[in-house]
Amino acid sequence: MNVITNNALFGIALSLIAFEIGIIFYKKTKLPIFNPLLIAIALIIVFLTTFNIDLETYNEGAQFINIFLGPATVILAVPLYKQINLLKRYSLPIIAGIFIGSTVGITSIIILSYLLGLNDTLIKSLVPKSVTTPIGIEISSQLNGIISITVVGIIVSGIIGAVFGPLICKILKIENNIAVGISLGTASHAVGTTKALEIGETEGAMSSLSIGIAGIMTVFLAPIIYNILYKILHM
Template identity: 65%
Template sequence: MSELISNPIFGILISLIAFELGCFMYTKTKLTIFNPLFISIFLIILFLNKFNISVDYYNNGAQFISFFLGPATVILAVPLYKKINLLKENVIPILISIASGSCIGIISIVLLSHLFKLDKSIYISLMPKSVTVPIGIEISKQLGGIPAVTAAAIILTGILGAVIGPFICKCFRIKEDIAVGIAIGTASHAVGTTKALELGETEGAMSGLSIGIAGLLTVFIAPIILKMFS
C-alpha cells in the first residue's frame, strides 16, 4: 500500500478523478456552487483524511500538475488574440479599469486587516489574492508573507469569483461584455476566467487580459500600498 501511495502517479490519478467528478456534478446540476475546482479540492481533502494519507505522498504527483499551471494560464491569451481589435478600440478604459480594480482590491485587504487587527504577515499574504498563484507567491515571499496562506487565498478567491462573480454583475446591472470580463478577471484571475469564457468569447478575452495586467501591476503597487498603510 505504501508503495502505491508513494508513487507519483497516485497524486496525479487522484487529482484527475476528483476533477472529473467535479465536472460531472457541474454538468448535471449547472449550479455554480459545484465549481469543478472547488469540488475536486473538497474530495481530495476528504479522501486524504479518510484514509489518513500524508499530503507529502499526494504532492509527489500533484506537483507535476502544478508545474503546468503557468503554461495553462498563458493559453488564456488565445481568446484575447481573437478580440485584439476590440482591445485596441478600448485600450485606455480597459487599462484604467484593471488598475483601479487591482488597487482597490489590495487597499481593501489592508484596511480590513487593520480593522480586524490581523497579524502583519497574514495580511501581507492576503494582498496578492487576486493574481495567479506563481505571481502571487513570489510577491508574498518578497514582502514577507506566508506563501502557503497566499496560495490558499488565491484559490479561494478564484473559486468565489467564479461562483458569485456573474451574480454580482447582474445585481449591479453590469451588462457590457467588456466590463463583465474585466471585473471577473481582475478580481478572480484564471479560475474566474474559466467562468468568463462560459459567459462569452468577449468576456473570456477581457478576463484573460486582466490576469496578466493585474499581476504585473500588483508586483509594483503592492509594496507601495504596504508602505503607505504600515
C-alpha cells in the first residue's frame, strides 16, 4: 500500500475515481441529494479511514487539483457569452439581485454564528462561504480566519445550494430563468452553477455570471458588514 500512497499521483487518482463514481451514482439515481461532489468526499473519507492513510499523504497529490479551480471558473463564462443579450437587457435587476443576495448571505451567517455561540475566528472563517474557493480563501486570509474552515464552509454551502436550491425555487414558485440562475450562483457558487447548467443554458449563464460578481462584491462587503455587525452584536 505504501508504494501506491507514496506516489504523487495517488491523491489525484483517488479524487478522480471517487468523483467519477459519484457521477455514475447520480446519473443512475437522479436524486439531488446524491450530489457527485458529496459522494466523492464521502468515498475519499471512508477510503482514507479504512486504510489508515493520513490526510497529508493524500493531499500531496490532490493539492494539484486546486490549480484547475481558476481556469474552471473562467470556462463558466462560455454560457454567459451565449446569453450576453439577456445580460445587457436585465443588467440592473441582475446586479441588484446579486448585491442583495451577497449582503443577505454575509449578514445571515454572521448573525446565526453569533447566536450559536461560535467564536470570532470561526465566524470570520465562515463569512466567505458563498463565493468560489479561490476568492473565499483570500477573503478569509483578509479577515484572519481559518482557511481550512473556510474551504469546508464553501463546499458545504455549495452542495446544500445545489441540492435544495431548485426545490426551494419550486416551493416559492420562482420560475424566471434569470432569477433561478442568479440565486443558485450567488448562494452556492460553482457547485450551484453545475446544477443551474443542468436546468438550462440561461440558468447556467446567469449563475456563472453571479460567481464572479458576487465574489468581487463579497471582497468589499465582507469586512464592512462584519465590522458593523460586530459592534452591534457586542454592544
